[in-house]
């Protein structure tokens with residue numbers, strides 16, 4: 023297990039460096055991440071490489087058992103490179119090149135940029151690949167972050183045309199599949215196609231808000247840009263792997279940015295690494311990003327390359343709150359409980375300089391260790407004690423939620439109930455609802471194995487391939503329980519609407535057909551009644567409303583307006599399993615009741631430790647026993663009720679009946695058999 027900080031020795035005087043290294047050593051952390059913005063220190067002039075400035079730091083830390091994660095510095099192409107090859111600069115959707123002076127100002131498809139990136143990566147790999155004090159490599163820094171994932175420069179445009187040609191083979195096929203007859207968009211040759219940005223709306227940001235663009239070409243552009251970033255990343259992966267046996271990864275932006283399909287991008291990496299900046303002041307830390315991270319490589323431990331460290335100033339201007347005492351420690355342990363193997367705070371000491379001057383860190387610019395530093399020190403101590411349990415325990419979740427980037431992108435291209443419906447937030451709501459009723463779940467991609475799960479949840483399977491339809495049918499016919507929700511199987515993989523009745527091609531599986539759809543705004547809510555097993559809920563539709571056909575076996579009906587007595591939730595036995603179709607969204611409390619009931623009826627494990635909503639419980643299996651990681655996110659001490667007998671893994675005390683957990687406290691309890 024790796025725990026530590028990001029650190030920037032290139033900014034420091036000799037005296038500062040000595041001071042910081044002493045503090046780092048005394049803190050008990052075991053990992054430092056360095057180098058990601060230091061291209062000009064590594065290569066101040068073309069072809070002139072220097073590593074001595076970093077070697078000394080790595081060795082100094084390494085002698086005391088602190089490992090280094092070395093980053094390739096390609097997020098910051100230096101002035102000499104931009105001057106020589108101005109065409110490497112990133113071009114945004116207004117056609118404006120991003121000038122030198124910030125970071126990430128490059129086009130990932132540009133040949134010259136790739137050549138120089140390959141060379142610096144080669145040199146770093148060669149120099150550090152076998153260094154005993156190195157623990158791994160990070161490629162670049164937050165690929166696509168800060169709106170740099172959708173370059174439209176001439177190189178990208180040309181490559182996009184070739185990408186389309188490769189996919190569609192001939193122009194007739196492209197015209198047909200992309201619906202190009204609409205608005206006379208048919209082309210005679212691939213050379214006539216452009217990246218589909220600004221064809222109607224012009225926004226200054228590289229977000230997808232272009233509702234009138236051709237949806238097929240736009241989804242292809244999303245895929246092409248994601249593929250291009252992955253290709254750029256993997257040029258570096260390949261080079262580093264020539265020189266090292268240490269793990270190679272990158273720091274993704276997780277579910278915050280979504281310009282890259284991380285299920286694809288992590289295939290050639292050794293693990294999924296990502297950055298996470300949750301608030302730590304009087305708030306629960308959302309564990310959905312961890313479940314997502316764990317699912318990227320089918321349960322393999324993930325690395326958190328950057329994590330919150332403190333409050334104060336912030337790059338974006340608004341500032342951040344300081345963590346509650348104890349919150350930093352609690353959050354770090356929580357991330358390891360959810361499957362992290364590495365967790366590095368951003369960053370060790372506040373920068374007095376540059377765009378991020380005075381940003382939060384573990385230690386302030388004056389270098390004086392204060393409470394965050396001492397809390398990090400205590401955390402390192404706890405982690406040492408729990409390492410055997412974390413490293414040797416497994417997740418045994420029986421419920422999974424499956425996600426997909428095509429659906430995410432398609433819902434950004436043609437939003438439904440825009441601003442109220444965000445696909446990843448909806449998935450998060452389902453995940454949290456399960457967690458709050460005592461069911462831990464996994465978050466996986468459409469490609470992963472469904473059969474190991476008793477219940478599979480398909481939230482809004484908007485873009486659904488023919489293969490995925492078959493996979494779902496197979497899963498249910500062999501005994502799986504499927505919960506599909508509104509707007510499922512609406513579009514094919516070309517982002518074109520299916521003309522079969524909805525859920526297209528799945529009416530047999532769900533035993534229902536969608537008769538009518540509409541968004542739910544403030545003035546058209548309807549009440550509905552859900553009756554399923556022991557649960558009877560009266561609730562209100564939200565976001566999107568579908569009326570299901572009269573021939574469905576209903577588990578939910580509308581109660582009001584012209585929809586009265588019409589179906590909204592259908593239930594259908596299919597082969598050995600059961601499929602539910604849920605034609606609307608509803609509030610979290612009612613969703614929890616509904617999900618709990620389905621889980622209970624299907625023998626899903628529901629943990630025996632109950633507290634309240636703000637107590638999170640993660641269950642893992644360790645040496646044949648259940649081990650629970652319990653986190654109190656209430657803003658006061660809380661009491662949990664333990665049924666059965668448990669041992670507190672840290673104190674060794676026996677736990678029975680009622681037990682108190684401090685504000686921002688945690689408990690690691692092993693079931694005693």
Ligand code: GAL
Pocket residue numbers: 163164167297299328337368378381
């Ligand atoms: C991250 C970035 C870091 C730093 C940090 C500040 O997105 O990777 O370099 O800028 O944000 O919170």
